[in-house]
Amino acid sequence: MRIGICKSCVRTSRNSKPSFRCNVCSSPLTNSSEICGFCDSRNIFFTKAFSLRDRNDLLAEILNKLKANNEYPVSIFLSLGIRKVLRGLRALDLDACILLPSYSGNKIFNPSLRPFLPSARLYEEAKRILKIPLIEPLLKKSPERQAGKTFSERFFHAYSAWEIKSDWKDRCPSKILLLDDVFTTGASVNEASRILRKNGTKSVYVLTYLRTSD
Numbered sequence: 001m002r003i004g005i006c007k008s009c010v011r012t013s014r015n016s017k018p019s020f021r022c023n024v025c026s027s028p029l030t031n032s033s034e035i036c037g038f039c040d041s042r043n044i045f046f047t048k049a050f051s052l053r054d055r056n057d058l059l060a061e062i063l064n065k066l067k068a069n070n071e072y073p074v075s076i077f078l079s080l081g082i083r084k085v086l087r088g089l090r091a092l093d094l095d096a097c098i099l100l101p102s103y104s105g106n107k108i109f110n111p112s113l114r115p116f117l118p119s120a121r122l123y124e125e126a127k128r129i130l131k132i133p134l135i136e137p138l139l140k141k142s143p144e145r146q147a148g149k150t151f152s153e154r155f156f157h158a159y160s161a162w163e164i165k166s167d168w169k170d171r172c173p174s175k176i177l178l179l180d181d182v183f184t185t186g187a188s189v190n191e192a193s194r195i196l197r198k199n200g201t202k203s204v205y206v207l208t209y210l211r212t213s214d
Helices: 008-015 035-041 057-069 072-078 080-093 120-130 151-159 185-196
Strands: 049-055 096-099 139-142 163-164 175-183 205-209
Touching: 049 080, 057 072, 057 175, 057 205, 072 120, 080 120, 080 205, 096 120, 120 175, 120 205, 139 185, 151 185, 163 185, 175 185, 185 205
Parallel strands: 049 205, 096 175, 175 205
Antiparallel strands: 139 163
């Protein structure tokens, strides 16, 4: 099977697996503590976050190539392992899936210029294995990007970046799977989860290709 990168890069992309992870955001831990400082010290609105692998420089470059160049085979590589994760989510009896939306008023995020949304492949597998519909209750109203912002700036920006669409107010499904490219600080998925829970959702599970572990 062609997965978009050579065997040498596959070996380079591998990370050593941590012995312990946070029970909420899956961040690597140095001991068996059940929750990390991030989740213990902030208002966390998502129920649990999963990522297929921890981010390193090569994996970040691969994801950026997928975003910029619509290199579909690369998405196959980034999605390796997703079937096992999704099968483990079957017991949750999820109601629907959401792709975290980008700002549509800026040509940088125009679907006609970027026809393949990176996290769309995550949904392809989620739809096939979990049999759940894709819904679009969230609207991103800010053209600003999270990239380049400091840790605290990401949270301040996220707070005003999304809103609920009028026809979804107080009508969001109970259990939602939220899909995104990468979990960096968790600011974006946490704010999206807050809005969803404010409008009827009880549990939000997050799935991304990568997560930043430092």
